[in-house]
Amino acid sequence: MSDAAAKSVQDERRSRLIRNGVLAVLALIVVLFPLIGDASMENTMILALIFAIGASGLNIITGYTGYLSLSQGAFLGIGAYVAAILGRSMPDISPFVWMPVAGLTAALLAMLLGLVTYRSRGASFVIITIAFLFLVQFVATQWVPVTNGTAGITFPLPTWSNAVWGNWPFHLVLVGLLALSILVSWWVRRTKFGTGLIAIREDEGKAGSVGINAPIYKLLAFGLSALFVGMAGTVYGYYLSFVDPIGMFSILNSVVIVLAIILGGRGTLLGPVLGAFILVPVDAFANNYLGGGNIRLLVFGGLLVLLVVLLPKGIIPTVQLLLEKRRTKGTVGLTGSITALADRPLPPPREKLAPVGDTMLLQVTGLEKSFGALKAVDGCTFGVPEGSITALIGPNGSGKTTVFNLISGLMTPDAGEIVLDGERIEGLAPWGRAHRGIGRTFQMTRLFREMTVLENVVAPLRDFQFRQLGLGAVSGSEAEKAEEFLEFVGMQAYRDARAGSLSYGQQKLVELAQILVLDPKLIMLDEPAGGINPTLIERMGGLIRELNDQGKTFLLVEHNMPFVLGLCNPVRVLARGQVIAEGSPAEIQKDPLVLDAYLGDDYMLENRSGDGAAAKGEGR
Numbered sequence: 345m346s347d348a349a350a351k352s353v354q355d356e357r358r359s360r361l362i363r364n365g366v367l368a369v370l371a372l373i374v375v376l377f378p379l380i381g382d383a384s385m386e387n388t389m390i391l392a393l394i395f396a397i398g399a400s401g402l403n404i405i406t407g408y409t410g411y412l413s414l415s416q417g418a419f420l421g422i423g424a425y426v427a428a429i430l431g432r433s434m435p436d437i438s439p440f441v442w443m444p445v446a447g448l449t450a451a452l453l454a455m456l457l458g459l460v461t462y463r464s465r466g467a468s469f470v471i472i473t474i475a476f477l478f479l480v481q482f483v484a485t486q487w488v489p490v491t492n493g494t495a496g497i498t499f500p501l502p503t504w505s506n507a508v509w510g511n512w513p514f515h516l517v518l519v520g521l522l523a524l525s526i527l528v529s530w531w532v533r534r535t536k537f538g539t540g541l542i543a544i545r546e547d548e549g550k551a552g553s554v555g556i557n558a559p560i561y562k563l564l565a566f567g568l569s570a571l572f573v574g575m576a577g578t579v580y581g582y583y584l585s586f587v588d589p590i591g592m593f594s595i596l597n598s599v600v601i602v603l604a605i606i607l608g609g610r611g612t613l614l615g616p617v618l619g620a621f622i623l624v625p626v627d628a629f630a631n632n633y634l635g636g637g638n639i640r641l642l643v644f645g646g647l648l649v650l651l652v653v654l655l656p657k658g659i660i661p662t663v664q665l666l667l668e669k670r671r672t673k674g675t676v677g678l679t680g681s682i683t684a685l686a687d688r689p690l691p692p693p694r695e696k697l698a699p700v701g702d703t704m705l706l707q708v709t710g711l712e713k714s715f716g717a718l719k720a721v722d723g724c725t726f727g728v729p730e731g732s733i734t735a736l737i738g739p740n741g742s743g744k745t746t747v748f749n750l751i752s753g754l755m756t757p758d759a760g761e762i763v764l765d766g767e768r769i770e771g772l773a774p775w776g777r778a779h780r781g782i783g784r785t786f787q788m789t790r791l792f793r794e795m796t797v798l799e800n801v802v803a804p805l806r807d808f809q810f811r812q813l814g815l816g817a818v819s820g821s822e823a824e825k826a827e828e829f830l831e832f833v834g835m836q837a838y839r840d841a842r843a844g845s846l847s848y849g850q851q852k853l854v855e856l857a858q859i860l861v862l863d864p865k866l867i868m869l870d871e872p873a874g875g876i877n878p879t880l881i882e883r884m885g886g887l888i889r890e891l892n893d894q895g896k897t898f899l900l901v902e903h904n905m906p907f908v909l910g911l912c913n914p915v916r917v918l919a920r921g922q923v924i925a926e927g928s929p930a931e932i933q934k935d936p937l938v939l940d941a942y943l944g945d946d947y948m949l950e951n952r953s954g955d956g957a958a959a960k961g962e963g964r
């Protein structure tokens with residue numbers, strides 16, 4: 345190990361030791377807090393714990409998965425109401441006993457909300473979550489026989505001696521719940537489930553195309569995010585000794601929880617907890633010393649503006665960034681991917697392009713897709729022979745990427761059939777098509793930018809099983825394959841780099857390695873040679889040829905004609921959403937329809953059924 349590497353390992357160990365030490369001291373302070381004996385501070389601590397549990401749970405859906413929800417306060421209230429309602433009919437049983445029921449009810453309702461919001465994102469998703477909060481409040485107000493309406497429900501008084509135990513039982517149960525919530529959050533981040541959630545946050549469409557079944561992941565994330573806050577709701581209601589619709593379903597509770605996540609750092613393990621421990625005391629201060637009421641709203645509004653301007657990433661990510669800057673000051677980043685690639689010999693160029701077989705791995709028939717009045721794909725029909733490197737070429741705007749989107753499932757065709765290896769797939773979701781053996785790259789690379797290169801390459805899933813969700817993020821056969829394919833494309837040295845920090849060409853190589861992990865039957869590359877330097881273009885061609893020699897079938901869209909003509913056979917030519925010519929590179933180069941589509945004013949295409957068809961025949 346070099347001196348620099350040894351120092352870096354030592355630095356890493358030291359900072360881990362300091363971090364764990366600080367965490368242990370803080371945990372001890374939190375656990376022993378009631379010893380200070382100040383009732384007001386104790387109350388603030390209990391509220392901080394409740395909101396920290398809410399924020400830590402919400403972090404799973406908002407921080408990891410990227411869905412900003414304002415309904416977390418509703419699940420706190422639901423937890424309190426479940427215990428209050430059950431406690432009313434069974435007053436001899438301690439309300440603490442109802443915690444698991446409250447947690448599960450909140451989780452199930454959260455999953456229901458997840459189902460309803462299945463197709464919404466961004467602003468519409470946020471609005472639905474606010475509507476959900478108001479709906480639950482409405483039900484609590486109107487369902488009088490069960491909830492006692494606006495009069496609310498009183499909890500039984502604690503059975504323990506207040507003089508001896510005070511609020512210790514509330515405090516300790518909440519500390520336990522917070523510890524559990526953090527533990528689950530930590531576990532999620534380390535599993536394939538967590539990697540899937542982050543992939544969804546980064547790019548949901550892309551996540552689907554690499555086999556991640558987003559609806560199931562999101563549903564589970566919704567459930568998990570509400571589980572502990574539902575339990576904390578029971579403690580909250582019991583602690584207040586009373587629940588009513590106004591107090592329990594106040595939108596301010598949800599706002600504080602969301603603010604805690606933003607302040608501490610979205611998607612970090614401890615950021616949301618830290619945020620809650622800062623915000624709740626600020627709220628208490630505004631309430632006690634600034635007059636409460638609307639002043640609190642002013643304080644939170646002002647805080648939100650300050651946060652967005654000064655700390656957009658939140659406290660923990662900002663501190664991490666500063667430490668990282670200090671650690672890497674004066675050092676240079678990794679370079680030399682081209683050198684690493686050049687170390688691998690190119691496969692010998694072929695004498696002639698591979699002959700085309702008769703068996704079609706992919707057959708597209710009569711595909712149509714319109715965007716408003718524009719018919720982007722108009723009765724497109726072509727096949728991709730098994731074992732071939734087939735090119736789909738055509739002028740800008742001729743519909744190539746749309747055809748790719750239709751085949752890979754990112755768009756739904758208006759009409760037409762897509763058959764892969766004998767199976768109709770046009771009705772399948774993108775992950776279903778990835779599981780059937782379609783792997784695709786994108787014209788503008790779409791890696792999960794915040795993940796490392798290795799995490800990116802390990803993320804694809806060839807099938808879906810519940811048990812695989814709990815496996816380590818970088819484990820199993822995918823991890824081995826990922827290392828192997830990174831080596832294959834020459835990007836092994838970058839395995840721990842953040843994908844967003846790579847150059848465009850490097851990202852293209854990583855995206856190729858990423859889809860290879862799917863072990864696809866059909867590899868679809870959208871402009872593999874676009875925007876990269878000549879050396880890399882040559883390497884990319886070499887890699888494709890090598891994979892093709894191993895039996896992989898390719899369909900590629902490309903504008904670089906020498907690249908296409910030297911690599912692909914057959915070639916399909918698209919113009920105005922239709923295949924206007926097909927054949928070997930030699931045939932295509934002589935086809936007047938093709939020449940016209942690229943160079944002319946399309947007059948032959950207009951007259952295709954008449955002179956145009958004749959012209960096509962003559963050109964061969």
Ligand SMILES: Nc1ncnc2c1ncn2[C@@H]1O[C@H](COP(=O)(O)OP(=O)(O)OP(=O)(O)O)[C@@H](O)[C@H]1O
Nearest residue numbers: 715718720738739740741742743744745746747787
């Ligand atoms: N999501 C969309 N909404 C509206 N119009 C779209 C959409 N996607 C594509 N189009 C339109 O459909 C037509 C075909 O676009 P497409 O991107 O498929 O062409 P292309 O052949 O891949 O072009 P290029 O070679 O420039 O990438 C274009 O006119 C484009 O503007």
